[in-house]
Amino acid sequence: MIPECFRKAVTFSYDDGNEQDIRLVELCNQYQVKCTFNLNSGLNASTEWSYKGMPVRRLYLPECTELYKGHEIAVHGAFHRNMTELSRQELYEEIFSDRDKLTEIFGSVPVGMAYPYGCYSPVVTEMLRKAGICYARTVHSSHDFRRQQNLLCFSPTCHHDDENLFSLAETFLHSDSDEIQIFYIWGHSYEFDGNHNWDRIERLLDKIAGKPDIFYGTNAEILC
Ligand SMILES: [Zn+2]
Structure with missing residues (x-):
């Protein structure tokens, strides 16, 4: 829950647990914002691919407890399978084994x-x-800051490459609504390498971090 003295909150959600998360965590820590990292506990350092010509490697999660300290760890399926194509048993394993393995590694239940x-x-x-999952993020941009009823089909405000990112940030900063306003940004950290646009997230953080009237929390701290 957002502390009562705040009407606005900012949160980030990044998927897949790859090496570029190291640079993203550094930026989050530098700007004192919180991110939720959605991780696949069954894929530890096992797969490597390229995104727009840049290598993407998965982190070995048991070595990442320090890296992600202060941020939230969330489920993203043990093996990153499309959950709508699985049998009940496979679905159970994909969700419960990821939850349990992440609990074992990071010491708290996602x-x-x-x-x-x-x-x-x-x-x-x-x-x-x-x-026991209380919220689950989709990839449909809401372009909106209002609270949502169905947290198990949660729509983020936008992806970091959304053409409206900075105008949404502007609207959010100037909003004086009495309703709680949540600015929720998602993506994959390897996209910053592939698109050569780490400056984009830095510019966003320059704009929205460090405001006394904004609560910077993990997804769970804000939504649950
Ligand atoms: Zn993913």
């Missing part, structure tokens, strides 16, 4: 989730409920 490939169904959300 309560959040981001859907691999953004895919979900009523069967998936029901399983998440059973796993």
Whole structure:
């Protein structure tokens, strides 16, 4: 929950647990903002691919407890499978084993989730409920800051490459609504390498961090 003295909150959500998270965490720490990292505990350093010609390697999560300290760890499926294409047993394993393995590595039980490939169904959300997951992020931009009713189909405000990112930030900063306003940004840190635009997240942080009237929390701290 957002502390009562705040009407505005900012949070970040980044997926897949790859090496570029190291640079992203440094930036988050420097600007004192919080991020939620959605991790695949079954894929530790096992796969490597390239994004727009830049190498992407998964981190070995048991060595990352210090790296992610102060941020939130959330479920992203043990093996990053499309959850709508799995049998009940496979779905159970994908969700529960990721939750349990992340708990073992990081020492606290994840309560959040981001859907691999953004895919979900009523069967998936029901399983998440059973796993004690209180919110799950989709990839549909809301371009909005209002609280949402259905947290298991949560729509982020926008992706960091959204053409409206800076105008949304401007609107958010100048909003004087009495309603709680949440600016929720998501992406993959390797996209900054591939698109050569680390300056984009730095410019955003320059703009929105360090404001006395904004609460900077993890997804769970803000949504649950
Ligand atoms: Zn992913």
